Amino acid sequence: MKTNIKRMSGCVATANAVKLANVDVICSYPIRPYTGIMSELARMVADGELDAEFVLGEGEHGQLSVVYGASASGARAFTGSSGVGVTYAMEVYSPISGERLPLQMAIADRTLDPPGDFGSEHTDALCCRDQGWIQGWASSPQEALDLTLMYYRIGEDPRVLLPQYACQDGYFVSHILGDVDIPSQEQVDAFLPPYKNHHVLDTKDPVIIGPQMEPEMGPGTQYQRHLAVEGMYKVFEEVHEEFADVFGRKYDPWLEEYMTDDAESVIFLQGGHAETAKNVAKHLRNLGEKVGVVRLRTFRPFPTKQVRETLSKFKVVGVVDNSVNFGISCGAGVLLTEVRAALYNNDKKVETVGFVAGLGGAMITHDEFYKMFDVLKNVAKTGKNEKQSYWLPFEL
Amino acid sequence: MSIQNLFDEPGLKQITVWGRGVYENKEARDVVVALTEAASKEGKYIQAWENYVDLPDRIFVPVRAYGKISTEEIESRYVYENEAPDIVVLTEETLVKGINILSGIKPGAVLVINSKRSPEYLIKFIKENTENLSKIVTVDANSLSKSVITLSGAEGATDASGIGKGISAALVAAVVKGTEIVKFDNLLELIANKSVAKKAYDQTIVVDADSIQKKVFA
Amino acid sequence: MAVVPYERIPFAGTVPSPQKENEGMITGNWRTRRPIVDSEKCVKCQTCWINCPDACVNLNDDKPINFNLKYCKGCGICAEVCPAGAITLVPELDFEE
Numbered sequence: 124m125k126t127n128i129k130r131m132s133g134c135v136a137t138a139n140a141v142k143l144a145n146v147d148v149i150c151s152y153p154i155r156p157y158t159g160i161m162s163e164l165a166r167m168v169a170d171g172e173l174d175a176e177f178v179l180g181e182g183e184h185g186q187l188s189v190v191y192g193a194s195a196s197g198a199r200a201f202t203g204s205s206g207v208g209v210t211y212a213m214e215v216y217s218p219i220s221g222e223r224l225p226l227q228m229a230i231a232d233r234t235l236d237p238p239g240d241f242g243s244e245h246t247d248a249l250c251c252r253d254q255g256w257i258q259g260w261a262s263s264p265q266e267a268l269d270l271t272l273m274y275y276r277i278g279e280d281p282r283v284l285l286p287q288y289a290c291q292d293g294y295f296v297s298h299i300l301g302d303v304d305i306p307s308q309e310q311v312d313a314f315l316p317p318y319k320n321h322h323v324l325d326t327k328d329p330v331i332i333g334p335q336m337e338p339e340m341g342p343g344t345q346y347q348r349h350l351a352v353e354g355m356y357k358v359f360e361e362v363h364e365e366f367a368d369v370f371g372r373k374y375d376p377w378l379e380e381y382m383t384d385d386a387e388s389v390i391f392l393q394g395g396h397a398e399t400a401k402n403v404a405k406h407l408r409n410l411g412e413k414v415g416v417v418r419l420r421t422f423r424p425f426p427t428k429q430v431r432e433t434l435s436k437f438k439v440v441g442v443v444d445n446s447v448n449f450g451i452s453c454g455a456g457v458l459l460t461e462v463r464a465a466l467y468n469n470d471k472k473v474e475t476v477g478f479v480a481g482l483g484g485a486m487i488t489h490d491e492f493y494k495m496f497d498v499l500k501n502v503a504k505t506g507k508n509e510k511q512s513y514w515l516p517f518e519l
Numbered sequence: 520m521s522i523q524n525l526f527d528e529p530g531l532k533q534i535t536v537w538g539r540g541v542y543e544n545k546e547a548r549d550v551v552v553a554l555t556e557a558a559s560k561e562g563k564y565i566q567a568w569e570n571y572v573d574l575p576d577r578i579f580v581p582v583r584a585y586g587k588i589s590t591e592e593i594e595s596r597y598v599y600e601n602e603a604p605d606i607v608v609l610t611e612e613t614l615v616k617g618i619n620i621l622s623g624i625k626p627g628a629v630l631v632i633n634s635k636r637s638p639e640y641l642i643k644f645i646k647e648n649t650e651n652l653s654k655i656v657t658v659d660a661n662s663l664s665k666s667v668i669t670l671s672g673a674e675g676a677t678d679a680s681g682i683g684k685g686i687s688a689a690l691v692a693a694v695v696k697g698t699e700i701v702k703f704d705n706l707l708e709l710i711a712n713k714s715v716a717k718k719a720y721d722q723t724i725v726v727d728a729d730s731i732q733k734k735v736f737a
Numbered sequence: 738m739a740v741v742p743y744e745r746i747p748f749a750g751t752v753p754s755p756q757k758e759n760e761g762m763i764t765g766n767w768r769t770r771r772p773i774v775d776s777e778k779c780v781k782c783q784t785c786w787i788n789c790p791d792a793c794v795n796l797n798d799d800k801p802i803n804f805n806l807k808y809c810k811g812c813g814i815c816a817e818v819c820p821a822g823a824i825t826l827v828p829e830l831d832f833e834e
Contacts, residue, residue: 134676135675162673163677166676295597299597406526486598581766581767613768613828613829618766640830
């Protein structure tokens with residue numbers, strides 16, 4: 124397969140994917156770190172490389188409302204945000220999902236205020252996890268490009284028709300350069316058909332999208348969406364097979380495993396920090412330790428069955444949460460709670476330990492992962508877990 | 520298990536380039552991009568990025584761009600700054616005064632300055648961390664070319680204006696003369712203003728730091 | 738890059754606000770040219786004082802004016818607006834301190 128490898132950051136890779144997907148409407152508003160995507164798209168539109176309507180929003184709430192209307196009129200729409208911008212637009216996420224409009228939002232993570240910190244944390248995107256959107260994290264610029272294309276394909280599939288968050292760690296993935304193989308327009312056209320929806324705002328055939336309802340219609344409306352979400356698992360697997368055929372890159376839709384063959388303790392996480400964890404696991408394997416790394420690729424819909432089956436192979440799992448979820452059950456973060464719920468019905472008990480790390484955008488250093496593996500090794504040996512969760516670097 | 524030296528990277532060379540906001544932040548970025556791309560042609564593993572917190576839209580604020588060149592795959596990719604530079608480049612001469620530019624330098628480090636003043640005069644302003652400094656290189660890049668001012672390429676977007684049009688062409692030539700970190704011909708293929716680079720290579724002055732420190736602080 | 742211990746972070750991240758000068762943001766090292774005043778030509782019209790964006794001109798009742806070099810960024814507005822042409826900008830490295 125011919126390759127076209129260039130060195131670029133996650134932001135520029137996402138912008139290239141948006142250009143290849145031939146998006147019709149883009150709405151922008153600057154906030155670091157995702158703003159590189161919009162600068163690049165603005166340059167492409169100005170130079171004539173991309174034929175799209177580039178709208179300057181008056182705020183993130185305005186951004187989402189603009190693409191909401193655009194998608195309802197039959198246009199393929201794209202927008203994005205970071206940090207507090209994501210929470211500013213919170214009101215509009217549920218209507219977009221409920222009305223089954225498959226637009227895409229790129230989120231390059233940033234901490235929520237206070238303080239005013241540019242560093243990355245998954246909290247901003249995780250705040251929206253229950254809105255009924257597809258969500259997953261890319262861990263390299265190549266994956267950021269692939270994720271954008273795959274999510275448009277999955278979201279616009281007639282069996283799904285749901286919006287998507289294509290997330291990436293701010294600065295670590297969005298600003299640091301990596302090698303990216305940019306596909307050709309023919310490959311993308313073969314993979315991604317044009318956008319069609321059941322209902323489209325058209326003066327010749329008027330429809331009312333999102334009318335007022337009574338409570339007796341409530342359960343049915345939500346159950347209809349729940350069935351669509353449950354049906355998504357099959358679509359994910361089909362699309363990933365198709366992606367491997369057209370582009371030559373094979374991704375497992377749910378989990379990426381690294382050196383897990385006879386591992387006893389593994390680290391479970393999502394996003395860019397998995398790269399550092401893999402380096403540490405490689406060094407520890409050279410010293411004879413039985414360790415591995417499992418990276419979660421898709422957060423919503425959560426692959427309960429696959430997580431349970433994969434993690435039941437190990438003695439102990441260290442779940443790394445790069446977010447703050449104050450007051451949550453088990454005292455760590457969202458991933459720990461979800462992993463424990465997935466392992467609830469497992470025959471054999473798998474010990475899980477929660478680690479909250481990398482808050483505020485601080486790097487999760489090699490030393491910190493090394494200490495985490497050390498804790499897991501003790502738990503695997505003794506079978507006992509004294510402390511449920513550790514907030515790094517103060518409690519470890 | 521001991522973590523001493525488990526994550527060491529012996530083949531890694533780190534470059535830190537200082538500039539001033541709006542006037543030289545494109546030039547600083549061009550210096551690291553040109554050097555790392557040339558190293559990549561020679562089969563090395565590279566990384567190039569700008570400091571995330573130095574907001575480059577404020578005029579005159581000191582900003583930094585970083586580069587890494589290594590013989591093996593770089594493991595410490597997700598870092599914000601270069602903790603231990605081997606090469607420090609100043610695109611503007613006043614940066615020697617009042618800023619700790621040599622913090623953390625490794626033994627054998629080389630300092631490159633865009634200035635027409637003598638190295639003996641400039642070293643007087645550097646008050647700390649001069650122990651590991653091995654060479655000082657100066658080149659008068661401002662007389663050969665002008666600094667290009669543009670926001671194209673900021674925030675990681677694609678730079679539409681080309682690499683090496685302004686004073687960065689002279690500076691990378693000076694870096695190569697002082698350190699030989701890449702081959703000069705590989706570098707020339709990448710930069711736009713090749714005649715400036717060649718002239719700068721001839722006009723660069725390389726001075727041993729120990730000899731002038733003994734003279735100045737004697 | 739070492740993480741700051743949590744005991745050293747002020748309550749809720751609130752810090753006292755600077756009143757006369759901000760010791761946490763000393764910007765004298767942004768300067769590439771230093772303003773120098775010729776006190777023979779200066780008529781103390783206060784035009785430079787009112788135009789300095791950073792309030793770095795000291796009026797000094799009986800003495801000539803001088804500049805607050807801790808914060809002056811060398812923007813050169815004082816030299817542009819002086820009606821007597823008394824202020825010139827000299828490269829910062831010409832001064833050894």
